[in-house]
Structure formats: structure tokens, C-alpha cells
Amino acid sequence: MSALLEADGLRLRFGAAPALDGVSVAIWPGEVVAVVGESGSGKSTLLRALSGQITADAGTVHYAGQDVLALSEAGRRRLMRTEWGYVHQNARDGLRLGVSAGGNVGERLMAAGERRYDSIREVAAHWMERVELDPSRMDEPPRNFSGGMQQRLQIARCLVTEPRLVFMDEPTGGLDVSVQARLLDLIRKLAKEMGLAVFLVTHDIAAARLLAHRILVMRRGQVVEEGLADRVLDDPRHPYTQLLVSSVLAA
Numbered sequence: 154m155s156a157l158l159e160a161d162g163l164r165l166r167f168g169a170a171p172a173l174d175g176v177s178v179a180i181w182p183g184e185v186v187a188v189v190g191e192s193g194s195g196k197s198t199l200l201r202a203l204s205g206q207i208t209a210d211a212g213t214v215h216y217a218g219q220d221v222l223a224l225s226e227a228g229r230r231r232l233m234r235t236e237w238g239y240v241h242q243n244a245r246d247g248l249r250l251g252v253s254a255g256g257n258v259g260e261r262l263m264a265a266g267e268r269r270y271d272s273i274r275e276v277a278a279h280w281m282e283r284v285e286l287d288p289s290r291m292d293e294p295p296r297n298f299s300g301g302m303q304q305r306l307q308i309a310r311c312l313v314t315e316p317r318l319v320f321m322d323e324p325t326g327g328l329d330v331s332v333q334a335r336l337l338d339l340i341r342k343l344a345k346e347m348g349l350a351v352f353l354v355t356h357d358i359a360a361a362r363l364l365a366h367r368i369l370v371m372r373r374g375q376v377v378e379e380g381l382a383d384r385v386l387d388d389p390r391h392p393y394t395q396l397l398v399s400s401v402l403a404a
């Protein structure tokens with residue numbers, strides 16, 4: 154089996170300090186990889202470089218054997234509509250607020266080529282149920298839903314096309330703790346059921362422990378430690394990871 158997504162030697166500078174300083178990552182099919190690290194360590198930049206939203210100054214990114222950096226914008230968008238998904242921290246960035254809840258889910262199916270209206274509505278209702286939303290509310294606009302519900306709707310919109318790889322940027326950021334816990338459980342369940350590969354950027358070590366098989370720890374644009382989630386969190390080897398884990402325990 155080969156890696157689904159593989160990046161090698163990514164380097165990117167915005168100004169004087171490097172945002173990515175020689176980062177290599179592999180994500181295997183069905184694997185949840187979390188990137189943790191302090192603010193400004195390069196986590197979001199890595200996610201954007203892996204998903205082809207920005208081009209690194211050096212390095213390579215391959216998805217299922219394709220050179221992501223050589224894709225046209227149309228090619229990258231096609232991947233984003235089909236085999237990839239993207240969950241934004243702010244649900245409003247991943248939803249269309251002028252479209253009904255069911256329409257938000259159905260629209261992505263249509264973008265992937267589905268044309269039968271009845272079937273689109275049925276699948277959208279099914280997906281609302283899968284993310285624990287009442288399908289009888291599918292004609293309501295997302296603004297009628299709470300923050301946690303909007304985030305679950307964004308996840309339904311993202312997963313309805315059954316992607317293989319989902320990028321998640323702080324998916325529980327800004328939500329209440331109890332809402333976060335429910336969302337994390339849901340993401341964990343769906344990722345397992347669907348065999349999804351997930352690249353998760355998070356500040357939240359507890360979220361990384363709950364969801365991830367493997368954790369990368371970033372600092373100043375470099376991956377300073379990497380390993381199975383339990384090993385990294387229970388037996389951190391790099392002094393920076395030790396600090397990160399102990400600050401969470403002390404909180």
C-alpha cells in the first residue's frame with residue numbers, strides 16, 4: 154500500500170522567518186493525522202500547502218500519485234469537489250448561507266455530477282440524519298441552526314460525496330466544550346465508518362488524542378516530533394512536546 158498524500162521537503166517563507174522549513178509528511182488511506190503546535194508554528198500553512206491552496210518555494214506534494222503542485226486550478230477544484238473534503242473552522246466559510254440546509258448538502262452532490270432531484274433530496278436527508286440533524290428541517294436556512302449544528306451541516310456537505318481525504322482546520326474551534334465533545338465523537342465515528350483519511354490542524358491536544366492515529370508536532374515551521382498519538386502524548390521525547398503536553402495537563 155502506498156501513501157495517499159505525500160509531501161517532501163516543503164519550504165515556504167513569507168518574510169524573514171520560514172513558515173515551512175523542510176516539512177515532509179505522508180498520510181495513509183484511512184489514517185487520521187493531527188498537527189499540533191503553538192500559534193504561528195506553521196500548521197495552517199502546511200494544510201494549505203498540502204491541499205494545493207498555496208505553492209511552497211520548494212518541495213513536492215503527491216496525491217494518489219498525482220503531482221498536486223502541477224494541477225491546474227480546475228483540476229484542484231475537481232479534487233476538492235470529489236475525492237477531497239475541507240472542513241473550515243468557521244462553518245459559515247464552508248456553507249452557503251443563502252441556500253437551505255438540504256440544499257447545502259445536495260449542491261455538493263450536484264457539483265459531483267448527480268442530476269436526479271429526488272435522489273439528491275433523499276441523500277441530503279440521509280446525511281442530515283447521519284450528522285444528527287433533523288431532516289425535517291432541511292428546507293430551513295443554516296442561520297436558523299446553532300454553531301454546533303452548522304458545523305455538523307458543514308461536515309455533511311463535505312462528506313456527502315464520500316471523499317477519501319478530508320482536510321480539517323480547527324473544526325471545533327470557537328465552540329462550547331460540550332458541543333466540541335459531541336462534534337469530535339461524530340467526526341471520529343464517521344471517519345471510522347467511512348475509512349476516511351483526515352489531516353487535522355488543531356490547537357487542542359485532547360482533540361488530537363481522541364481523533365488521531367498519528368500526531369505531528371510543529372514548531373517554527375518544522376516537524377519536531379512525530380509518532381503514534383498515544384506515544385507522542387504519553388511519552389513525548391522532544392522538549393517542546395513535553396512542554397506542550399505538560400501545559401495541557403497543568404491547565
Ligand SMILES: Nc1ncnc2c1ncn2[C@@H]1O[C@H](COP(=O)(O)OP(=O)(O)OP(=O)(O)O)[C@@H](O)[C@H]1O
Pocket residue numbers: 167168170171172190191192193194195196197198199356
Ligand atoms: N499569508 C501570509 N502572509 C504572511 N505571513 C503569513 C501568512 N500566512 C502565515 N504567515 C506566517 O507564517 C507563520 C505560520 O503561520 P500559520 O498560520 O501557518 O501558523 P499556525 O500554526 O497555523 O497558527 P495558528 O494556530 O495561529 O493558526 C506565521 O509566522 C505567520 O505569521
